[in-house]
Amino acid sequence: xxxxxxxxxxxxxxxxxxxxxxxxxxxxxxxxxxxxxxxxxxxxxxxxxxxxxxxxxxxxxxxxxxxxxxxxxxxxxxxxxxxxxxxxxxxxxxxxxxxxxxxxxxxxxxxxxxxxxxxxxxxxxxxxxxxxxxxxxxxxxxxxxxxxxxxxxxxxxxxxxxxxxxxxxxxxxxxxxxxxxxxxxxxxxxxxxxxxxxxxxxxxxxxxxxxxxxxxxxxxxxxxxxxxxxxxxxxxxxxxxxxxxxxxxxxxxxxxxxxxxxxxxxxxxxxxxxxxxxxxxxxxxxxxxxxxxxxxxxxxxxxxxxxxxxxxxxxxxxxxxxxxxxxxxxxxxxxxxxxxxxxxxxxxxxxxxxxxxxxxxxxxxxxxxxxxxxxxxxxxxxxxxxxxxxxxxxxxxxxxxxxxxxxxxxxxxxxxxxxxxxxxxxxxxxxxxxxxxxxxxxxxxxxxxxxxxxxxxxxxxxxxxxxxxxxxxxxxxxxxxxxxx
Amino acid sequence: xxxxxxxxxxxxxxxxxxxxxxxxxxxxxxxxxxxxxxxxxxxxxxxxxxxxxxxxxxxxxxxxxxxxxxxxxxxxxxxxxxxxxxxxxxxxxxxxxxxxxxxxxxxxxxxxxxxxxxxxxxxxxxxxxxxxxxxxxxxxxxxxxxxxxxxxxxxxxxxxxxxxxxxxxxxxxxxxxxxxxxxxxxxxxxxxxxxxxxxxxxxxxxxxxxxxxxxxxxxxxxxxxxxxxxxxxxxxxxxxxxxxxxxxxxxxxxxxxxxxxxxxxxxxxxxxxxxxxxxxxxxxxxxxxxxxxxxxxxxxxxxxxxxxxxxxxxxxxxxxxxxxxxxxxxxxxxxxxxxxxxxxxxxxxxxxxxxxxxxxxxxxxxxxxxxxxxxxxxxxxxxxxxxxxxxxxxxxxxxxxxxxxxxxxxxxxxxxxxxxxxxxxxxxxxxxxxxxxxxxxxxxxxxxxxxxxxxxxxxxxxxxxxxxxxxxxxxxxxxxxxxxx
Numbered sequence: 019x020x021x022x023x024x025x026x027x028x029x030x031x032x033x034x035x036x037x038x039x040x041x042x043x044x045x046x047x048x049x050x051x052x053x054x055x056x057x058x059x060x061x062x063x064x065x066x067x068x069x070x071x072x073x074x075x076x077x078x079x080x081x082x083x084x085x086x087x088x089x090x091x092x093x094x095x096x097x098x099x100x101x102x103x104x105x106x107x108x109x110x111x112x113x114x115x116x117x118x119x120x121x122x123x124x125x126x127x128x129x130x131x132x133x134x135x136x137x138x139x140x141x142x143x144x145x146x147x148x149x150x151x152x153x154x155x156x157x158x159x160x161x162x163x164x165x166x167x168x169x170x171x172x173x174x175x176x177x178x179x180x181x182x183x184x185x186x187x188x189x190x191x192x193x194x195x196x197x198x199x200x201x202x203x204x205x206x207x208x209x210x211x212x213x214x215x216x217x218x219x220x221x222x223x224x225x226x227x228x229x230x231x232x233x234x235x236x237x238x239x240x241x242x243x244x245x246x247x248x249x250x251x252x253x254x255x256x257x258x259x260x261x262x263x264x265x266x267x268x269x270x271x272x273x274x275x276x277x278x279x280x281x282x283x284x285x286x287x288x289x290x291x292x293x294x295x296x297x298x299x300x301x302x303x304x305x306x307x308x309x310x311x312x313x314x315x316x317x318x319x320x321x322x323x324x325x326x327x328x329x330x331x332x333x334x335x336x337x338x339x340x341x342x343x344x345x346x347x348x349x350x351x352x353x354x355x356x357x358x359x360x361x362x363x364x365x366x367x368x369x370x371x372x373x374x375x376x377x378x379x380x381x382x383x384x385x386x387x388x389x390x391x392x393x394x395x396x397x398x399x400x401x402x403x404x405x406x407x408x409x410x411x412x413x414x415x416x417x418x419x420x421x422x423x424x425x426x427x428x429x430x431x432x433x434x435x436x437x438x439x440x441x442x443x444x445x446x447x448x449x450x451x452x453x454x455x456x457x458x459x460x461x462x463x464x465x466x467x468x469x470x471x472x473x474x475x476x477x478x479x480x481x482x483x484x485x486x487x488x489x490x491x492x493x494x495x496x497x498x499x500x501x502x503x
Numbered sequence: 504x505x506x507x508x509x510x511x512x513x514x515x516x517x518x519x520x521x522x523x524x525x526x527x528x529x530x531x532x533x534x535x536x537x538x539x540x541x542x543x544x545x546x547x548x549x550x551x552x553x554x555x556x557x558x559x560x561x562x563x564x565x566x567x568x569x570x571x572x573x574x575x576x577x578x579x580x581x582x583x584x585x586x587x588x589x590x591x592x593x594x595x596x597x598x599x600x601x602x603x604x605x606x607x608x609x610x611x612x613x614x615x616x617x618x619x620x621x622x623x624x625x626x627x628x629x630x631x632x633x634x635x636x637x638x639x640x641x642x643x644x645x646x647x648x649x650x651x652x653x654x655x656x657x658x659x660x661x662x663x664x665x666x667x668x669x670x671x672x673x674x675x676x677x678x679x680x681x682x683x684x685x686x687x688x689x690x691x692x693x694x695x696x697x698x699x700x701x702x703x704x705x706x707x708x709x710x711x712x713x714x715x716x717x718x719x720x721x722x723x724x725x726x727x728x729x730x731x732x733x734x735x736x737x738x739x740x741x742x743x744x745x746x747x748x749x750x751x752x753x754x755x756x757x758x759x760x761x762x763x764x765x766x767x768x769x770x771x772x773x774x775x776x777x778x779x780x781x782x783x784x785x786x787x788x789x790x791x792x793x794x795x796x797x798x799x800x801x802x803x804x805x806x807x808x809x810x811x812x813x814x815x816x817x818x819x820x821x822x823x824x825x826x827x828x829x830x831x832x833x834x835x836x837x838x839x840x841x842x843x844x845x846x847x848x849x850x851x852x853x854x855x856x857x858x859x860x861x862x863x864x865x866x867x868x869x870x871x872x873x874x875x876x877x878x879x880x881x882x883x884x885x886x887x888x889x890x891x892x893x894x895x896x897x898x899x900x901x902x903x904x905x906x907x908x909x910x911x912x913x914x915x916x917x918x919x920x921x922x923x924x925x926x927x928x929x930x931x932x933x934x935x936x937x938x939x940x941x942x943x944x945x946x947x948x949x950x951x952x953x954x955x956x957x958x959x960x961x962x963x964x965x966x967x968x969x970x971x972x973x974x975x976x977x978x979x980x981x982x983x984x985x986x987x988x
Contacts, residue, residue, distance in 0.1 A: 122850060167694075178689065196937045202846050202879060204663065206917045206926070206933055207961065208706075208942050209652075212697035221693075233747045262718045262787060302747060304793030312787075361687050365607060394687060432691045441691070448691055452681045457693050459948040463941065476692065 021062045021104075025082050029064055029106075032074040037112075039063040048089065048107050052154075053097040053440055055356070055410065060087075060101035067112045069189070069225045076223070077193035079106055085469040086191075088219040090131065090162030093154040095357055096438030098166060098218045102472055108223065110161050116140050117226070124231045125184055125201060130161025130224045134168075137229060146231035149176030152434075153342045161224045167216030169434030171267040171341065172298075174392035176232065178434065180215040187226035188214055191465045201228055213460070218436055219471040221464035235300035238266070239310050240334040243322040244291040248272055251293035252367035254320035255391040258297065259364065261316060263309045266300040268392030269341050272371070275348060275386040275399070276340070282347030285340030286333075288324065295322075295391070296341055298334075341388070345399065348386045352401035356413045359435035360424030364394045373423055374398055381416040383409075395433035396424070422447050437475045445475075446482035454479060506547045506589075510567050514549055514591075517559040522597075524548040533574065533592050537639075538582040538925055540841070540895065545572075545586035552597045554674070554710045561708070562678035564591050570954040571676075573704040575616065575647030578639040580842055581923030583651060583703045587957055593708065595646050601625050602711070609716045610669055610686060615646025615709045619653075622714060631716035634661030637919075638827045646709045652701030654919030656752040656826065659877035660785075661717065663919065665700040672711035673699055676950045686713055698945070703921055704956040706949035720785035723751070724795050725819040728807040729776040733757055736778035737852035739805035740876040743782065744849065746801060748794045751785040753877030754826050757856070760833060760871040760884070761825070767832030770825030771818075773809065780807075780876065781826055783819075826873070830884065833871045837886035841898045844920040845909030849879045858908060859883055866901040868894075880918035881909070907932050922960045930960075931967035939964060 021040060029038045039045055040062050050057040066072045079086045085105035092099055101107050113129035116137065120126070121144035126137055134155040137148040151170035152158055158168070163179045164186065176182065185199040199211035214221055245251035251270055258268060271279065272293050280287040287294055295317075299309045310327070317325045328334040340347070349355045362370050371387065378385040384401040398420055402413040421431040421444040431437075431444035445454075457476040461468070477485070506525060514523045524530055525547050535542040551557045564571045570590035577584055586592050598614035601622065605611070606629035611622055619640040622633040636655035637643055643653070648664045649671065661667065670684040684696035699706055730736035736755055743753060756764065757778050765772040772779055780802075784794045795812065802810045813819040825832070834840045847855050856872065863870040869886040883905055887898040906916040906929040916922075916929035930939075942961040946953070962970070 123848060180694070190937075194937055196941060197935075198938070200915055201913060202848065202915060204846065204915065204918065206915050206922055206930060207938065208702055208945055209665070209697040209700065210938075210941065212694040215694065217693055236747070262721070302790075302793060302797075305787075305790040308787060308789030361689065363608060363687060428686055430685055430687060430689065430691050433689065437691055445691060450682075452675075452679055453683070453692065453695075456681060456695065456948065460693055460945065463944040463948055 025078070025084065026062065028078045029062070029075065032078060033064060033066055033071050037065045037067065048092070048101065048109065051089070051092040051094040051097060051099040053095055053100070053438065055404070056097045056100050056439055058101045058103065060107040061104060063107045063109060065109045065112050069113070072108070072110070072113070072189050072223060072225055073193040073195070075106065075108055076189055076191065079469065080192050080467070083467065083469070085472050087471050088161070088165065088223050090159035090165070091133070091157045093158040094162060094166055094438065095359065095435040096166070096432070096440040098436050098438035098471070098474060099162070100439055111159065113225065119144060121146060123201065125228055126231055127226065127228045128160055129226060131159050134158050134160060134163055141231045142234065145234050147234055148182065148229055149232050150179050150182055153345065160227050160229065164215050164224050164227055165217065165219050166436035167434065169390065169395065171269055171390065173390065173434070174268055175264050175266045180212050182230045183211060183215060183227060184230055185228040186211055186214060186224055188222035189225050190222050191467065191470055195225070196222070203230070216436065218438065218475040220461055220475050221470065235306070236303045237306040238298065238300045238334065239306055240328040240337055241297045241310070241313060241317070241325055242328070242337050243295045243297070243317045243325040244288045245293045245295070245321065246291065246323050247321070248293045248371055249368040250321045251295055252371065252391070254295055254317060254322065255367060256364050257316050257320050258313060259392060261312055263299070263312055265297050265313070265392060267296065267298040269296040270294070270389040270391035271341065271344065272387040274384065275344055275388045278347040278351055278386060279340035279344050282350060283340045283343050285336050287340050291323070296337060344388045348399045348401070351386070352384070353403035353405060356400040356402065356417055358396065358398045358400065358417050358420050359433050360421050360429055360431055361393065361395045361433040362424050362427050362429035364391070366427040367391065367394070370396070370423060370427060374420060377416060377419055381412055383413055383416055390433070393433065394429065418444055439474060442477040442481060443485045445477050446485045451479055451482070454482065510563070510569065511547065513563045514547070514560065517563060518549060518551055518556050522550045522552065533577070533586065533594065536574070536577040536579040536582060536584040538580055538585070538923065540889070541582045541585050541924055543586045543588065545592040546589060548592045548594060550594045550597050554598070557593070557595070557598070557674050557708060557710055558678040558680070560591065560593055561674055561676065564954065565677050565952070568952065568954070570957050572956050573646070573650065573708050575644035575650070576618070576642045578643040579647060579651055579923065580844065580920040581917070581925040583921050583923035583956070583959060584647070585924055596644065598710065604629060606631060608686065610713055611716055612711065612713045613645055614711060616644050619643050619645060619648055626716045627719065630719050632719055633667065633714055634717050635664050635667055638830065645712050645714065649700050649709050649712055650702065650704050651921035652919065654875065654880065656754055656875065658875065658919070659753055660749050660751045665697050667715045668696060668700060668712060669715055670713040671696055671699060671709050673707035674710050675707050676952065676955055680710070681707070688715070701921065703923065703960040705946055705960050706955065720791070721788045722791040723783065723785045723819065724791055725813040725822055726782045726795070726798060726802070726810055727813070727822050728780045728782065728802045728810040729773045730778045730780070730806065731776065731808050732806070733778045733856055734853040735806045736780055737856065737876070739780055739802060739807065740852060741849050742801050742805050743798060744877060746797055748784070748797055750782050750798070750877060752781065752783040754781040755779070755874040755876035756826065756829065757872040759869065760829055760873045763832040763836055763871060764825035764829045767835060768825045768828050770821050772825050776808070781822060829873045833884045833886070837869070838888040838890060841885040841887065841902055843881065843883045843885065843902050843905050844918050845906050845914055845916055846878065846880045846918040847909050847912050847914035849876070851912040852876065852879070855881070855908060855912060859905060862901060862904055866897055868898055868901055875918070878918065879914065903929055924959060927962040927966060928970045930962050931970045936964055936967070939967065
């Protein structure tokens with residue numbers, strides 16, 4: 019469907035001719051986000067340069083009854099920014115100014131198109147940084163981070179995006195502005211900031227974010243421990259957490275993942291290990307010293323075959339480089355890969371890993387596992403070749419089974435990558451109709467015409483009926499092919 | 504208005520005769536919560552003994568079109584549980600069972616009528632505790648804590664109620680159940696748990712809460728520092744926070760408050776001090792030792808006239824007893840007192856204190872100040888005598904002025920006591936009509952007939968027009984009688 023010329027004319031009048039793309043050869047660059055299995059060339063792409071222009075786009079779209087899909091850097095992993103038929107793709111990358119860094123109040127006020135890492139770059143001279151650190155932090159933008167409630171390797175200690183936001187200015191479906199949250203962190207009234215965070219562009223468009231900055235730690239230590247058994251590595255995770263130490267990050271990679279990372283990044287991972295654990299400690303000088311002693315003792319008791327403390331910042335960066343490039347590294351092992359994102363209670367780590375290995379072999383598809391282990395957030399990477407008939411759908415089926423397994427043990431179908439279009443089915447596994455109806459009712463409050471990123475994040479009840487899922491929330495799983503816990 | 508006999512008959516059939524009170528002499532016990540300036544004897548009080556009975560009450564009320572006001576222990580400070588004309592008062596105190604303490608997963612699943620302190624009592628044998636600790640923790644219940652998003656002296660480190668909740672089971676207006684959140688802390692879909700937390704019984708009735716338990720600290724130290732100048736004490740607060748140390752609690756009391764507390768509780772506060780600071784440090788053995796050294800050094804540099812470290816748990820309890828009984832202690836100084844609850848950016852502590860002193864003298868009413876200083880959460884206690892004509896309304900006016908001052912410096916009109924009926928006016932100062940309209944629209948999602956605790960927490964736009972307030976959000980204050988910052 020081609021967009022009508024009146025709409026294009028109105029948008030060009032509001033934004034200038036260069037900020038409105040309608041030629042397919044220009045629009046194709048925006049056909050997908052990082053969930054590249056789903057693609058659709060948008061009919062119309064707009065690149066507003068100011069908040070007023072964003073509001074103008076929303077007003078024009080409202081009058082024309084046209085859907086609007088917001089997009090940041092397009093690094094999302096669940097298709098949240100996938101174009102929707104007949105919609106305007108609202109790209110926020112030109113709103114890229116850091117409006118304020120207030121070191122005294124430890125906050126930064128930024129536009130949505132500012133990249134995650136550039137907030138820390140601006141804060142570091144003040145002895146501060148912005149804590150959530152998705153692996154894509156060089157490219158991904160804070161608007162997208164808010165929309166997906168992004169995490170990262172340091173979320174164990176510092177929390178997800180929602181825990182690091184103070185205030186949001188949000189453009190509504192009809193081109194008005196509301197402010198939610200407060201620079202103090204807590205605001206009276208109904209708590210709208212967490213509601214809007216992670217709402218994937220379905221409730222409004224973030225046009226300004228005030229984020230919390232935290233002090234740069236006095237001291238940082240990174241330990242890499244190797245294990246010759248995946249289960250023992252998983253147990254070490256639980257033991258460290260149970261000790262009361264809160265690592266800044268506690269990441270686990272299994273053999274296939276660590277070998278892929280080593281081959282890709284030459285980061286010093288022991289290729290013979292069955293699993294490795296990366297445990298970063300940060301904080302005040304004294305505290306970190308004491309915690310390091312504790313963790314090294316625990317790793318020894320848990321049967322680590324080796325534990326190496328990085329000697330300096332350069333070695334820490336090298337050790338992290340493997341973890342941070344694990345997705346592309348694993349991606350080199352096959353034509354395509356599919357990154358899952360479920361969470362489970364930590365105590366089920368070993369069991370779930372064993373079951374994933376069985377499912378992987380039944381499906382005839384390799385799976386490499388990367389975890390934010392401290393949070394119980396799994397990223398199984400399913401390797402496949404979309405060129406081979408049926409392999410994509412087998413990979414998707416295996417992914418859905420893994421997510422149902424997560425729910426079955428009391429976990430969830432997404433940890434930090436959002437639902438987008440990818441996990442609409444698994445959401446039917448997670449939620450019952452009462453909860454889904456509330457989601458839809460809240461969607462109608464913020465978007466009465468249903469034009470903001472329609473069809474994403476919250477499945478319709480009809481879709482859930484088609485999906486055939488019953489709710490398995492709280493470990494009460496009706497699917498007989500999955501284990502009970 | 505007397506409730507109709509059909510309604511009473513239906514409720515008695517569902518709950519048994521003893522669980523339904525309609526005699527005024529029985530109902531009068533529920534005429535107010537701890538905001539005793541507002542009273543109304545309820546027409547009908549029900550005390551369900553199970554979740555099914557709660558649902559039955561809600562269904563009967565829905566059919567009869569009768570409002571429902573939920574109540575826990577009645578310790579709320581903003582009138583959230585004040586009966587509403589012609590309503591059923593739904594008292595949840597009989598739902599008082601701890602359903603599960605899971606030490607491995609560090610959580611407790613409890614009914615809403617369980618008292619705050621009894622959760623910790625059940626967790627301590629497992630080396631765990633429930634962190635939020637309102638001063639009323641012996642009496643107040645978790646259902647009320649959720650409804651008001653209660654705080655306490657340890658919220659600086661451990662967060663408010665919302666930060667310590669994992670999952671809620673909520674009864675809806677029409678007697679259905681929904682589950683929000685997840686035992687893992689994060690849930691996919693729209694974030695309803697924070698939305699329901701602090702919603703003051705306007706969106707649903709909490710019938711089960713799964714709360715996070717945290718490890719008992721290895722070591723606790725409490726420092727009491729005295730200052731001969733309130734401003735210097737306020738500066739010490741900022742200096743400690745800026746050092747990167749996160750105390751478990753950082754509480755400040757001014758001269759009038761500390762002298763009242765000392766006279767009441769004999770807790771060892773120096774009566775000659777202009778202000779005292781209570782700084783509690785907790786955590787791992789090594790960490791606390793290092794932090795104590797840091798804090799003592801900073802207090803010395805900030806001009807503390809003395810700093811005493813409690814020698815043991817008994818002295819710690821004594822030092823805290825004065826702070827925890829500050830409200831009743833101050834209450835003895837006058838016939839009545841009015842406890843305010845605003846938050847401000849910490850850097851304005853000294854300025855705001857000075858301005859409150861001026862306003863207090865202009866109003867001819869004494870004010871004693873107690874603060875969760877680390878959070879910037881103020882509790883000015885306004886002393887007055889409701890028996891003297893006009894004094895109550897002068898106290899209310901002074902209270903409203905103090906809250907507007909909080910908003911003017913970039914703060915908020917409530918920190919941890921909720922809005923209830925008390926702060927409906929100040930909410931008009933905090934929010935613009937766009938935000939209030941969203942609040943009302945969300946209310947309609949959860950309560951289409953407007954029968955759940957009607958008239959509380961969110962002012963109508965008409966009321967705000969009467970109140971004559973313009974929005975002063977973000978420090979842009981139009982009121983010429985207040986200072987600019």
